[in-house]
Amino acid sequence: MAIQLEHVSYTYDARSLLRQTALQDVNLELAEGLLTGIAGSSGSGKSTLLQLLNGILLPTEGAVRVLDMTLAAGKKPPKLAPLRRRVGLVFQFPEQQLFAETLEKDLMFGPVNFGAAPEDAAARARKALKQMGLSEGLLSRHPLQLSGGQRRKAAIASVLAMDPDILVLDEPGATLDQISRMELTSLLHYLCREEGKTIIVVTHHIDELLPYADRWVIMHEGRAVFHGTRRGLVDEAERLPGCGLSIPQPIRCWRELEAAYGLQAEEPCLSPSALADRMVRLASAAAGKERVYA
Amino acid sequence: MKAGKTRLQKKTVPTEIHGDASTPDGIEPTESIENIEADMVVMEKVSFAYDGQCADIHNVSLSIGRGEWVTLAGANGSGKSTLIRLMNGLLRAGSGSITIGGTKLEPGAIGGIRQKVGMVFQNPDNQFIGATVEEDMAFGLEGLCLDAEEMRSRISRYASSLGISDLLHRHPQELSGGQKQRAAVAAILAMEPELIILDEASSMLDEMARRDWLSLLREMHSEGRYTLLSITHDAEEIAASERVLVMHEGKLAADLMPGELFRSEELLRMCRMVPPxxxxxxxxxxxxxxxxxxxxxxxxxxxxxxxxxxxxxxxxxx
Known part of the structure; x- marks a missing residue:
């Protein structure tokens, strides 16, 4: 198990009158090598949850186990550097993670900091930049000379350059244009499938991640109210509006189709092309049947 | 924030804004009468380069009428944010002229122009100043030299219209991304600007909040007091606006109706958008x-x- 949360609660300002409980008794097990999507309305505790995963926040109750480390409430945490090398976190506003005077230095900072040789770090920086679809011409630029979207991609690249085992992203696509968002999603899918990374993505665009995510977690008012497969999410989609989320279009379409054809046992097709393929097969099956009767 | 609750509060918006419109305050009435005919934004042959050489904005001319709701679309890095930063003097154009609400943008006029232009940026963290949401809203109002009573009434009015009344005493950093964005918008609306520029202000909002956001924009638009210029990648938000300006590599590539944009494969590709x-x-x-x-x-x-x-x-x- 890559990540395990046991009865985890987190309260901001726990010792003051202003305390705000952000997470309440969360129990989750996120398996290694899977892509997990996390959704929930604003204020549901998604970002707090992510920050527990590499020790930025420590649980106020319960225990968080990440890889071979345990962060338990009230206990002195282990050394966090190894954890942070293996868990790369891309924040909600990743552009704030940029601080060096050129993009290249920024991308190299992580690898160098965790002990990579400068040449190796430079090579990793270039690879990560390419993975994010940015041109090498930007390497010499100051981060502030990049556009909002480029900055965001650069910040994601700076985490990719560290080559973490677990990649945690908090709404990485929020200010990207749609195509960039889709490219990012397929990159994450690739990293998960081909390089065996464990990927956890918080998203407001459930529909775009649906074809790729293996598992889903739905957060609502600090609790994990759903945790399961794509099939499970489709089956329990009526619960989404109660959590401040609307039912994504692909799920609506699929449910209409499965209700009409009794496909409830099937793995749902949730991308336009997969859904179209399935419909064509249904149509030809229906046409074949007709021919037999005639 | 519970979405249901927000929506209830939203319902009170139109009446409140109307009530407020009948009591002239904040903006000098004489000035707005004087310039009432002028377009809100006029840009003529504007160019700009960050490094002084390769043009990030190239020879852009456009005009936006009062009360219009315009979307600025385009791929990441096409110059959208740069263009709007030219409009209130955050960046200074290399050449060309910019007129906002009939006032030419020049060094002496920037203060006056900034009172007319409210900007909400991509990242709300960049525009929080106060230690609480309430203080943050008050900061802008203090800058306008309003009396305490007026400040209090505006803060409560706009906080409730954005569904953040419960958050007024919280520190901005304690809020979630979506809550922060609404707090930032409330602080801008409270200053009652004429031109509201939204730089992907809805990008951090979740789906439900985005729907509320869209109805808020609709209400603001139908009320007719604001000119809205919005940068967004959100198809629904684009569709709801009246007009789309498409930026491509620093140039204005198209000026058309949202429906036309969605029908043009070429433009969609240029904006790096996908159909619904x-x-x-x-x-x-x-x-x-x-x-x-x-x-x-x-x-x-x-x-x-x-x-x-x-x-x-x-x-x-x-």
Whole structure:
């Protein structure tokens, strides 16, 4: 198990009158090598949850186990550097993670900091930049000379350059244009499938991640109210509006189709092309049947 | 924030804004009468380069009338944010002229122009100043030299219209991304600017909040007091606006109606946008030799040539 949360609660300002409980008794097990999507309305505790995963926040109750480390409430945490090398976190506003005077230095900072040789770090920086679809011409630029979207991609690249085992992203696509968002999603899918990374993505665009995510977690008012497969999410989609989320279009379409054809046992097709393929097969099956009767 | 609760609070917006419009305050009435005919934004042959050499904005001319709701679309890095930063003097154009609400943008006029232009940026963290949401809203109002009573009433009015009344005493950093964005918008609206520029202000909002956000924009627009210029990648938000300006590589590539944008594959590609899910599905089916009825893409009911009608149980509109 890559990540395990046991009865985890987190309260901001726990010792003051202003305390705000952000997470309440969360129990989750996120398996290694899977892509997990996390959704929930604003204020549901998604970002707090992510920050527990590499020790930025420590649980106020319960225990968080990440890889071979345990962060338990009230206990002195282990050394966090190894954890942070293996868990790369891309924040909600990743552009704030940029601080060096050129993009290249920024991308190299992580690898160098965790002990990579400068040449190796430079090579990793270039690879990560390419993975994010940015041109090498930007390497010499100051981060502030990049556009909002480029900055965001650069910040994601700076985490990719560290080559973490677990990649945690908090709404990485929020200010990207749609195509960039889709490219990012397929990159994450690739990293998960081909390089065996464990990927956890918080998203407001459930529909775009649906074809790729293996598992889903739905957060609502600090609790994990759903945790399961794509099939499970489709089956329990009526619960989404109660959590401040609307039912994504692909799920609506699929449910209409499965209700009409009794496909409830099937793995749902949730991308336009997969859904179209399935419909064509249904149509030809229906046409074949007709021919037999005639 | 519970979405249901927010929506209830939203309902009070139109009446409140109306009530407020009848009591002239904040903006000098004489000035607005004087300039009432002038377009809100006029840019003539504006160019700009960050490094002084390669033009990030190239020879852009445009005008936006008062009360219009305009979307600025384009791929990441096409110059959208740069263009709007030129409009209130955050960046200084290399050449060309910019007029905001009839006042030419020049060094002495920037203060006055900034009072007319409210900007909400991509990242709300960049515009929080106060230690609480309430203080943050008050900061802008203090800058306008309003009396305490007026400040209090505006803060409570705009906080409730954005559903953040409960958050007024919280530190901005304790809020979630979506809550922060609403707090930032409330602080701008409280200053009652004429031109509101939204730089992907809805990008951090979740789906439900985005719907509330859209109805807030609609209300603001129908009230007629604001000119809205919004940078967004959100298809619904683009569709709701009246006019789209498409930026491409620092140039104005198109000026058209939202419907026209969605019909133009070339422009969509230029803006790096994809059509809505059902339209994509129709296109995929078409590729496989299944043609939806003519009206197909985007509107109308679809019936199929194939035997089984149940294949199309969908209501064919978004």
């Amino acid at each position: 899910f059902r339209t994509q599905l129709a296109l995929e089916l078409e590729k496989r030799g299944i043609r939806p009825a003519d009206a197909g893409l985007g509107s109308g009911t679809v019936n199929m040539d194939l035997e089984d009608e149940r294949i199309w149980p969908f209501s064919w509109n978004m």
